[in-house]
Every structure is written in structure tokens, then in C-alpha cells.
Amino acid sequence: MVGWGDIVNEKIGQYWGRVKQYWNKYSKKTKITLIAAAVFMILTVGIISYNLSKTEYSTAFTNLQPNAAADIKAYLDQEKIPYKLSADGKSIGVPTAQVAEVKIAVESKGLNKGGNVGYGIFDQSGSFGTTDNQFEMQKLNAMQGELQQLINSNQAIANSKVLINIPEQGVFLSKNEEKASASVVLEVKQGYTLDQNQIDTIYNLVSHSVKNLPLDNITIADQYGQYMVPSKADGSPQGSTRVANQFQVKKQFESDMQRNIVNLLAPMYGQNKVVVNVVSTMNFDQKKTKEQLVSAPNQDEQKGLEISVQELQKSASSDGATAGGVAGSGANDVPGYESTSNSGNSKSEENQKTVNYEVNRITNDIIRAPYVVKDLNITVAIDTKSVNGNPGKIENAELLENAMKGIVKTALADSGVEYEQADIDKKVTIIPKELQSPSSTTASNLNNYLLYGGIGLAALALIAGTVFALRRRKKNLLEEEEEYITNGQQQVEYPTIDIENVTNDNQVRKQLETLAKKKPEEFVNLLRTWLVDE
Structure with missing residues (x-):
């Protein structure tokens, strides 16, 4: 008797034999392609399934105090809401779809106060007692x-x-x-x-x-x-504010000068062919000066304007003088001496003139500029290859260098230092150099994108080609079978096994092997028949 398990095993063996027979029809290259495609599809499906099945968390609360974090954690545990707590315990993440809902619920319950109780405490507790x-x-x-x-x-x-x-x-009022x-x-x-x-x-x-x-x-x-x-x-302004303002002024000055130089040189050497670097040193010490100047309105005569004139004239004359008074009785006379007496004519005149002049009085309160450029260095790099195809040479190099020196000299005019021409020459540097165009970086990035895209397209094309080849092969097999049936070709007859007339065991074994290779289904049926007969 043949058991049910034997039949199942026999069926499995038949299917496995068919699969092996079908698999052995392909070349080694085709087998590798099919295996790679299958592995790729399995990995893709696995990654997609993993990403779709996992829960995505977003941070809902950050910089929490320990007591606030404990209250929020207790609330999430009570509501059975999944969450992730950061290593330092200051951040809590919840599922992305529930972030807004959890935030509103926590704020409505007042759990995120961090221990800072405001005037709301008087609403929660009365003042009785x-x-x-x-x-x-x-x-x-x-x-x-x-x-x-x-x-x-x-x-x-x-x-x-x-x-x-x-x-x-205090009980008593106090002035202090x-x-x-x-x-x-x-x-x-x-x-x-x-x-x-x-x-x-x-x-x-x-x-x-x-x-x-x-x-x-x-x-x-x-x-x-x-x-x-x-x-x-x-x-x-104090400390950091003053330093920040000074740094901003310095940065703005260098940026403006750099932009002006680029705008000057770009029409001559081409756009994106000039690179300028400006480095400056500034003095932010402010000076206040007060001047009081006096000048005459009439510069020719150096005279002021007459605003008032006062003239006084006095004259006195006399024909003579007689002796008078008691000797020694005058206020300034010495007693006991006779006073002297004058005789003859006398005449006196006195002229006095007072003129008040108005002059120009000028008071100047001078506040110098908030900064002075103490030092300035300019470096200019020119893309020489793109200009004339001869690296190392710059067109109008002398004119360019003189223009840069003039800019430096003008900027340092108020520095209070007299620079020699040799010092000015050291502050300007012209560099002929082949510059890398910004488009090259963009092109490099574009090439990377094209490479990655090409790899992806090649993988898709490989998978599509494999599927197409399998379908085409299957279609050809079906067409061949239909053509074979339609043309009525006779099947090749294989030798049967005549056990009665065979005397050699080797011949039986060879005939069985031939039958198993050429007609596996009939070979299986033959074995089944033998088992039933036994």
C-alpha cells in the first residue's frame, strides 16, 4: 500500500524536478541576473515594508525641567500614548500624527510650567486662613x-x-x-x-x-x-554691542570696496574672471574738538563793524589867578606857610572817542568721523587664461596696479600717517592665475547626479530586460509547442524496457536511466506501477 505521505513526497519530487529542469535551461549569466533581480526586489520590498510599519516620532517638548518632564511622562503613560525620552531627559518625542494634539492637551492641563507658578496660584487656592x-x-x-x-x-x-x-x-515714613x-x-x-x-x-x-x-x-x-x-x-553702548558695531562697520567697508573694485574690473576682464580680497585695519577712537574763532568782517582793513561811537570834548581857559585864602589854611597846605599864587593865562582841551566794534565770533564743535582707515591691503586675482590664452600675463597690468594703488592712497589719506610710495606698493598684490569657473563646480555636481541617475536607470533597465526576456522565452516555447502540434510531427519513440528478454542487469539500469532522462513522467508512472504490483 502506498501512503498519503508517499504520494505527497512524490508530487513534491515531480515539481522540484520540473523546476530544476526549467532552471537548467538558462545560461550562467541569465541565472546570475535573475538571482540579483530577486534579491533586489526582496530588499526593496523589505525596506518599504519596514518604513511603512515603523512609527515616526517628532519632538514635541524640548528643554524641559525635571518636574515638568515627569508630569508630561505621567500623562502620556496614563493616556497610553507612545513616546521617546531623550538621554538627558529634557526632550520628549511623540508620534508625528499626535504632536499637535498632545501639545494642546499638555498645555491645557498646565503640565509644562516647569515649576514656575504665577498669579494663577491665587485662583487655585483661597486666602482664607x-x-x-x-x-x-x-x-x-x-x-x-x-x-x-x-x-x-x-x-x-x-x-x-x-x-x-x-x-x-517700616511703621514710620522715611525720606530715604x-x-x-x-x-x-x-x-x-x-x-x-x-x-x-x-x-x-x-x-x-x-x-x-x-x-x-x-x-x-x-x-x-x-x-x-x-x-x-x-x-x-x-x-x-557697552562691551559686546560696541565691538559688534565696529566689526559690522569694518565688514561693510571691506565688502563695499571689494564690490566696487569688481564692478570696475569686470568690464575689462570679463564677468566671474576677477577675484578681489580686501583687508583693512580701522581706528574707532572718536575725537571731539571745540574751536572759537574771531575774525574781522572787513578783511581788507581788518576792522570790525562800528555799532556805537561816543565822542567827548573838554576845553578850559583862564586869564590869571589871584592869591586867595589865608596862608596855611588850605586843605592841602601846611599851617604856618604862605600858599603860592599863580598868575598868567592858561588853556586846556581834552578829546575822548569811544568806538564799539562787532567782530565775527565762530564756535565750531568738531566731531571726527566714527572710524579712520589705518591700513589697507588689496589682492586681485585675474583669470589670465580666459582673457588672452597666455597664462602668467595680464593685459594692462601696469594700469591696473596704478589704479589699485590710487584707491589705497585715497583710503589712507585721513590715517594721519605719511606713507612712502614704496609702502603703498607693498599694499597692492596682483596675481595672474587660472581660476576655476563656478560653472565647473555646478557641472561636477550635475555629472554626479547624472551618474547616480544612470545607475538607477541601468538597474531598472536590467530588471525590465530580464522580465521581457522571460516572457519572450515563454512565448516562444508556447509557439513552438503549438507549431509542433499543428504540424502533426510524430514524437520520437524511445526504447521500451523489456525486462523479460534482458539478461544483463547493466542493460536494465541503462534503459531505466534513459527513460528517466527522456520521459520522466512515464518513468515515475512506471515506478508507481511497480510499487502497486508489489
């Missing part, structure tokens, strides 16, 4: 929390800590009222910096939020202990 000291402490904590929330709203600040000191009010003070520590995010305007804004927020708190009583520092100074502390 609270002493004055407790109420003042809650009010101070609420004020500090509100300030922290205001400061944390800045994109560059991850977290902040505010400490306010409000003096106690104590002022409040505040200290702020800022945790600036990695990669961010606070400019002077942002620092001033934080100072003003703190100063205007607390009664009787001047800027001088506020101290702000970052997480590294670096003190941040307000620009209004002494009425002038």
Missing part, C-alpha cells in the same frame, strides 16, 4: 514665577531663575526709602547668544514689574556666571 506673612510670601513667589515665564518666552533662553528682594515697610533688588540667572540654549537689545529687554521687564526697582539694583548672569551689563547703565 492665611496669615499676612504667608500671603506676602505667596505674592512674592507668584511675582517671581510670572517673571520667569516672561523671560522663558524668549526663544534663546531655556530656563531662568529670578530672586526678588523687597524691603520691609529703601529700594528693591533682583537677581536673575539665565540658561541660554546651546548655539544661541543674547545681543544687547535682548539683554536690555530683560532688564526692563524686571525693573518695570517690581515697584521701586532701578536698573542699578538688578544683576543678570548666564549659566556660566558671565555678567550681562545693560547699555543704559552709563548712557553709552
